[in-house]
Amino acid sequence: MRSASRGAARVHDVRRLRDMIRAAVQGGRYPDGHLPAEAELMAAHGASRGTVREALSLLRAEGLIERTQGIGTHAVVRPVDERLIAAHGATSPDERSLLNRRTRPWMLDRSEIPAPAAVADRLGVPAGTPCLRLEYVALYEEEPIWLATNYALFPEAGRLRDCPFVTDWYALMADAGVEFGQSEFVIGAEPADPLIGDILRIPVGAPVLVTEQTIADPAGRLFDLAFIHTRADRFRFVSRGLRLPGSEA
């Protein structure tokens, strides 16, 4: 019994340490992405060597860190942390934002189609209403970061169809003179299947954020629905909420 419960405690320790090191790696808290040596990680987290090794091994399996003989352990990749409010287009993106004309689109499709039932239903128009399907992969430093399939209604669709798509979606809307008001995201997650993995160049099973976005015009009429698949190794959303004094619990 004792050793079973010690084993369980050990498993929890490994998981907690993995969480902490992952957050530090992804948050860019190790200089140049170089992780401290095992002995240092043990001391800093009051952990045994075995626990440190298992936590690092989980992070390696995840593809987050790499170990180079004689050099040490370093972060393979660091995600860009994007303010959700900028992803909504509600504020101007800051300098580090990928939505600051820093991506370029690899166009998969920009064609007029009758709105499929599920799209029409979500946008509140009859099935078959003409729409523009605009599908692209956002490339950043030549790496695919997300795949977005937009279904846009007219008249906005006409302007989005005729305007050069040079960098990112919000730049396209601005260049096309398309004004918008509220947008909504529904944020979930999926493991990459072969179809998504092939396009985003990630292994099957790699973590992907799935976002369903609707965009309304300034009067509140929905004119765009998008399904967005984003590499979770490359991208995280940052959201802030402020509780006002005197709010009810």
Next chain:
Amino acid sequence: MRSASRGAARVHDVRRLRDMIRAAVQGGRYPDGHLPAEAELMAAHGASRGTVREALSLLRAEGLIERTQGIGTHAVVRPVDERLIAAHGATSPDERSLLNRRTRPWMLDRSEIPAPAAVADRLGVPAGTPCLRLEYVALYEEEPIWLATNYALFPEAGRLRDCPFVTDWYALMADAGVEFGQSEFVIGAEPADPLIGDILRIPVGAPVLVTEQTIADPAGRLFDLAFIHTRADRFRFVSRGLRLPGSEA
């Protein structure tokens, strides 16, 4: 060449249809979770029978839908869509919210420990500062939905340690008389590893939302850091952003 490009077009069609049906299933748009028959899906989406079958097969592989001989296809599970603003504790949760005293905690740990280096660094205190590690699984209808490991500083930690934890985290903070101001989420995704899968009762590789949360007191001093692993089949975040007229592009 022609058949290769036809094959590629077909693959895109399957993926797009999968996205649309998944959104409809997860958004609860099919009455009682019963999907339309194949012929109806073909007509509604202008898709071939093969495309519909492949899209449904992907959703079955994902565990989202099930097919019962003679009855048809239905949703296995539907996620709760939680307003991000309620998850921040910035507004009172609405009735459907899981943060409306509708979960109960399965406590894994509530003990005082010296803050590990990565936690201390994030909270801006010296490593080793006493903190309360409060770790629990949120159960909803007896199903584990998320696993949260909180690291809370004193004096808040003392009140969180001594107060009964009956439903959800925000209820605990309210019951303990802990006031807070801004909270921040960094939202990413991971495939469940064996440790997370075991606790959340999901298969290895199932999609999980990973959230790193910090909570500040009303004066802006950080007093809590949490790592939260949430089942993506059970939970999605909903976020809304409003672009104000006259905002710059």
